Amino acid sequence: MNFSSQLLFFFSALGAFNGLFLSAYFAFFIKNRNRSTYFLAGLLFVVSVRVTKSVFLTFYDDISTHFIQVGLSACLLIGPFLYLYIREAMKPKKHGFYGWLIHILPVIIIMTILGYYFPYSDHQYLWQRSVQGYLSWLMFTQWFIYIILAFGLIKPILLKLPSKTEKLSSKEIWMTTVAIGVFIIWLAYFTSRYTSYIVGALSFSFVLYLSILFWILKRRKTSLFFEEHQKYASKKITSVEANDIEKKLSVIMETEALYKNPDIKLKDLADKLDVSSHFLSQLLNDNLDQSFAQYINGWRVEASKELLKDNENYTLEAIGFEAGFSSKSSFYSTFKKVTGVTPAIYKKQVS
Structure with missing residues (x-):
């Protein structure tokens, strides 16, 4: 690789690897973990896996087809984890302890079946966005539907954006940022045929670091991932x-x-x-x-x-x-x- 390619690889891969790190942090190390943080960790993980596949496929032609298969299949979980994270963050514990399984378990089963009967190694045309790329269109459509559902949940928040009297809380701003960020990543991949395949990975790096910058600038005594009433928990x-x-x-x-x-x-x-x-x-x-x-x-x-x-x-x-x-x-x-x-x-x- 020449220097420009190395630079491009570095910035696109950096977001993916940091996404994996943050996923582990939210899932195992952050204090006061709850279901919303686990869903956020799941969202970061599947997006990072998808982006990592894109990065290595762009710069290394001999990448394993099994890894490509895993990366493509991860797309089917991005939308559900986004929807579940926002739903849980807005209305915690209102949907039953196992209510989230209906959005995750069927997808994992479908991913397994598709990977077994139509592996990427033998049916590349099905997984590529072409006229016959039925599986690719299925993934992007399912991903987009969940994005729409997520935006439906934050509609009351979006309606407050132009208001001068109703201020958004940090948690509301964060949820909106996550939803818009996932949509940007979806759009980058969906239009990659007309731009470049690496744009999706770069967009994730951009969204991730912009979100981290926002968190640093807006950081208060509470985490952005938990209920607002925890803000003053130490001084009742x-x-x-x-x-x-x-x-x-x-x-x-x-x-x-x-x-x-x-x-x-x-x-x-x-x-x-x-x-x-x-x-x-x-x-x-x-x-x-x-x-x-x-x-x-x-x-x-x-x-x-x-x-x-x-x-x-x-x-x-x-x-x-x-x-x-x-x-x-x-x-x-x-x-x-x-x-x-x-x-x-x-x-x-x-x-």
């Missing part, structure tokens, strides 16, 4: 202290209607209570099980419900602004998320 607020602050908080919100300010910040409310922003954030997360945005929007929704009952001459948009929402779309999406119906339907129900 006593129940007596929490009840006292909660009462003061409710009085201030009722008397001063701070939620009507669309630009209100956590620090603004903390200053009113004469506590630190960190303390108030901990109180909301640990004792009320809400983020600051969720807490403020809860007051806004209640205020808008009263306005919908008593103001026949107000437009829905005006009611939203009066309650403190910064936009019509934010009002509609938040109101429906909290009440289960749109403002218009609610107004008809209470009229």
Whole structure:
């Protein structure tokens, strides 16, 4: 290999090997492991195996066909592990202990059958994306379907991206990054016929290191892979202290209607209570099980419900602004998320 090829090999292989290392780290060494971390480890492992195959196949023509077979088959598990990781991270322990097997076990059985009856060594045309590459099209289609399912799970998060009042948590940003990253890798491999086969491996290295950089920049006292309430696990607020602050908080919100300010910040409310922003954030997360945005929007929704009952001459948009929402779309999406119906339907129900 010349120097440029060696450089290309180094950067594409580096992501794959580090992906394998991180997979082992999340599966065996990280503290407070749970199912979401195991699914993330599985996702990193199968993507790394797929990428490793691509790297060696590009630079070494005499690579074992059995290794190629394993690398290609790993594609069938990328989508399921992505979906399971996001599902578990968003709704932990809501799907039964063995509910994940329906997404993994059939795929492993299918991989084994296909590898036995249609091995890559004898049926290369089936595994290559050509007119007769039926198995290749099957893998990419199945992978893409699971990507769509994963994006369906994070749809509420994606809807909050343009909002100025609803801030994403670190975990929400991380899940979105993982889903988008897997889609980029899928797209790179899917279009490799028109670019280069190594683009898929390079895209994985890029996504992996960009995600690591993001984690370093956004790192806090909690891991991005666990529940938000673990953030303050080492410094619990006593129940007596929490009840006292909660009462003061409710009085201030009722008397001063701070939620009507669309630009209100956590620090603004903390200053009113004469506590630190960190303390108030901990109180909301640990004792009320809400983020600051969720807490403020809860007051806004209640205020808008009263306005919908008593103001026949107000437009829905005006009611939203009066309650403190910064936009019509934010009002509609938040109101429906909290009440289960749109403002218009609610107004008809209470009229």
